[in-house]
Amino acid sequence: MTQATLLRQIIDYSSRADPYPLYAELRKTPVLQEGDDLFVVSTYWEIKSLLHDPRISSDARNLSPSAAGTLLQEEEASALPPAFLRLDPPEHDRLRRMTMRPFGPPETPRRVHNMRGELARIVSGLIDGFGDRNRIDVVDDFSYPFPVTVICRLLGVPREDEALFHSWADTIAAGLDPDPGQDPGERRRVTQQARTELGKYLSGLIDERSGAPGDDMLSALVTQHGEDGQMTRMELLSTASLLLIAGHETTVNLITNGMLTLLRNPDVLERLRGDPGLALPIVEELLRFEPPVQLLPQRTTLADIDINGVTIPKGASVWLVLASGNRDPQRFPDPDRFDPDRKDNQHLGFGSGIHNCFGAPLARLEAQLALTELARRLNSPRLVEDPPPYRQNAVLRGPRHLNITFDGFHA
Ligand code: HEM
Numbered sequence: 312m313t314q315a316t317l318l319r320q321i322i323d324y325s326s327r328a329d330p331y332p333l334y335a336e337l338r339k340t341p342v343l344q345e346g347d348d349l350f351v352v353s354t355y356w357e358i359k360s361l362l363h364d365p366r367i368s369s370d371a372r373n374l375s376p377s378a379a380g381t382l383l384q385e386e387e388a389s390a391l392p393p394a395f396l397r398l399d400p401p402e403h404d405r406l407r408r409m410t411m412r413p414f415g416p417p418e419t420p421r422r423v424h425n426m427r428g429e430l431a432r433i434v435s436g437l438i439d440g441f442g443d444r445n446r447i448d449v450v451d452d453f454s455y456p457f458p459v460t461v462i463c464r465l466l467g468v469p470r471e472d473e474a475l476f477h478s479w480a481d482t483i484a485a486g487l488d489p490d491p492g493q494d495p496g497e498r499r500r501v502t503q504q505a506r507t508e509l510g511k512y513l514s515g516l517i518d519e520r521s522g523a524p525g526d527d528m529l530s531a532l533v534t535q536h537g538e539d540g541q542m543t544r545m546e547l548l549s550t551a552s553l554l555l556i557a558g559h560e561t562t563v564n565l566i567t568n569g570m571l572t573l574l575r576n577p578d579v580l581e582r583l584r585g586d587p588g589l590a591l592p593i594v595e596e597l598l599r600f601e602p603p604v605q606l607l608p609q610r611t612t613l614a615d616i617d618i619n620g621v622t623i624p625k626g627a628s629v630w631l632v633l634a635s636g637n638r639d640p641q642r643f644p645d646p647d648r649f650d651p652d653r654k655d656n657q658h659l660g661f662g663s664g665i666h667n668c669f670g671a672p673l674a675r676l677e678a679q680l681a682l683t684e685l686a687r688r689l690n691s692p693r694l695v696e697d698p699p700p701y702r703q704n705a706v707l708r709g710p711r712h713l714n715i716t717f718d719g720f721h722a
Contacts, residue, residue, distance in 0.1 A: 318345050322705045328698035330605070330708075331647065334635035342621040348375055350623045353635040355642035355659070357619055361631060362664035366614045369666055371397045373611040375628055394553035396666065397609070403665065409539050410550055413531030415672065422528070423672045426464070430677060433460050434684045438720075446695070449713035454566035454681065461562075461677060462555050467520065467527020472512070479509040484560050506552075513551050517544065528554075558670045564603035564709030565674060566681045569594070571713055572601055573686065574694045576649055583686040590679035592651040597678070598637075598660025600649050605634040605708045607662065633659040634708075692717040 320326055321333045334353060337343065341354035352358050361367055371393055395406040412418045437453050447453065459480045463473045486502030517533055524530035532547055542550065573580040573593075583589045610629040615622050623629060636659045638646040643653070661668035668674065685692070695714035702711045 318343070318351060324701075324703060327701035327703075327705065327708060330634070330705075331638055334632060334638060337632065337635055338639060341619045342623065344621070348624075348627045349630065350621070350627055351630045351632060352618075353632045353639075354619075355636040355639035358631045358633065358636040358659060359663055360618065361610070361616070361629065362659075362662060362666075364616065365400075366612060366616055367629060368399050368611045368613050369397055369403070369609060370399045370611075371609065373613070373626075374609065375611065375626060394549040396553055396557065400665065405539050406542070406546060406550060407665075407669065409535060409537070409542060410532065410554075410669065412535060412537065413528050414669075419531075423676060426461070426673070427676065427680075429464060430461060430680050431684075433457060433464075434680050438684060438688050441720075445718065446714065446716045449570050449685075449715055450563065450567050450710060451712070453685070454563045454570075454713075457566065457681060458559055458562035458677060459555075461673070462558055465527070465673070466516075466529045466551060466554065467525055468516065475512065476509075479505045479512075480555060480559055483509070483556065509552065509555075510548055513548055514544070517547055517551075554670070557668075558674065560704075560707045560709075561603040562674050562677055564707060565594070565597060565678045567710050567713050568601040568603065569597050569678055569682045570685060570692075570715070571694070571697075571699065571710060572597060572649055573682065574692060574715065575697070579649070579651060580686055580692075583683060587683045587687070589651060590683045591675075592653070592656070593682065594675055594678045595656050595658065596649060596651045596653055599643070599653075599656055599658030600637070602634050602637055602658070602660040603707060603709060604660070604662070606630055606632040606706055608706060633662065688720050689715075689717040690719050690721055 317333060317336055321330055321337070326333055337351065337353040341352065341357050343351045343353070345351055352361060395403045395410070398406065414422055434457065437457060441447050441452065456477065459477050460473060463470075463476050468476050482501055482505035486498055486505075516529060520527075520530040520533045524534050529547075529551060532542060532550065535541060573583065579589075579593065583593060608628075608630045610631065612623050612625050612627050612629060614625050617623075637643070640646050643656075661671045661674075692715050695716060699710040699713045702709055
């Protein structure tokens with residue numbers, strides 16, 4: 312097998328259920344050149360060092376035309392300026408700082424912690440909603456609706472509008488998940504319309520909150536006049552949309568991958584049922600073992616970079632395969648074993664460096680609560696099929712459905 316075909320194989324849908332043996336092949340060449348200007352990096356220390364290297368840019372405007380053509384269609388269609396995920400310092404740092412101020416330490420250390428009770432109520436409500444069924448789809452019935460409801464509460468979307476918000480979020484997410492059965496032109500049109508409506512809706516909400524701020528995060532962003540100044544309307548819109556989208560498909564996949572992995576490891580599921588504290592290391596190990604973001608395909612080099620005997624030239628595209636770094640035996644002993652008792656688990660599931668996941672504390676809490684409650688309440692849950700059907704997407708990888716059966720509920 313040539314290495315060029317190896318990368319194509321990884322992206323091919325037939326590898327989606329288990330790409331890990333292919334990543335092991337990939338790691339034999341830690342920095343692999345593919346074509347003229349694409350370099351694929353698959354080992355832990357090399358990925359980590361590039362994530363901390365200021366000579367690597369996340370700014371979409373630096374992408375080579377060939378890479379931009381395939382990756383940017385969705386963002387371009389949204390007609391919003393890039394949010395800070397796709398910016399470099401100093402613009403990135405200013406917007407991230409401003410967004411962090413009402414979200415986490417040092418200014419707002421308790422925002423996520425204070426959501427705990429509400430998150431637990433949402434989880435219980437969704438499980439109660441299973442009614443007297445003994446078969447559910449974990450994705451559609453649970454792990455998909457949960458993060459959208461959470462982001463609505465965080466941003467301060469009124470409850471009565473949550474259904475609208477859910478439907479836009481669903482449509483936008485579906486647009487990122489190509490469905491071979493749907494006409495691509497039609498899908499783009501529908502996605503674009505959802506983005507426009509979401510933008511209009513958020514714009515109205517921004518007007519409302521600037522007149523009558525509440526204690527939600529959008530109000531705080533709208534009214535902020537700190538040392539970094541104020542966000543422009545476009546910055547507010549792109550930041551709010553980023554929070555919605557970045558925290559959506561990823562969290563769905565973490566919870567779904569979590570349930571799948573627990574059902575494949577019933578001893579760990581049983582331990583979690585008896586010891587909810589185990590949810591913390593379980594979620595960390597899941598972020599290593601089955602990371603929802605498998606690879607970061609949008610970096611560009613701003614200078615020649617020498618790494619592992621290879622020179623990545625200035626202007627090249629770099630793919631950082633986080634999921635492969637997480638299974639690198641040079642970093643993690645027995646990496647293909649799911650082991651919640653693993654020590655020193657500095658996985659790459661949330662990235663690393665200046666773009667490391669902004670929403671990590673919230674995502675962790677959501678996944679911990681979700682898995683603990685599913686483990687506690689469902690009696691003898693079992694997989695209907697293994698492997699389950701996966702989404703098309705090789706980057707944001709996760710099951711499209713996860714059908715399970717169970718024998719009623721524990722009290
Ligand atoms: C399990 C769930 C999640 C996973 C696996 C995940 C993963 C990641 C990763 C790998 C990055 C780094 C991207 C890069 O370096 O290019 C990132 C960035 C980001 N994430 Fe998450 N994420 C999750 C949930 C969330 C949530 C819930 C939010 C919002 C509340 C969020 C907001 C963001 C933002 C805003 C960035 C950009 C940070 C920056 O550029 O400085 N994420 N995430």
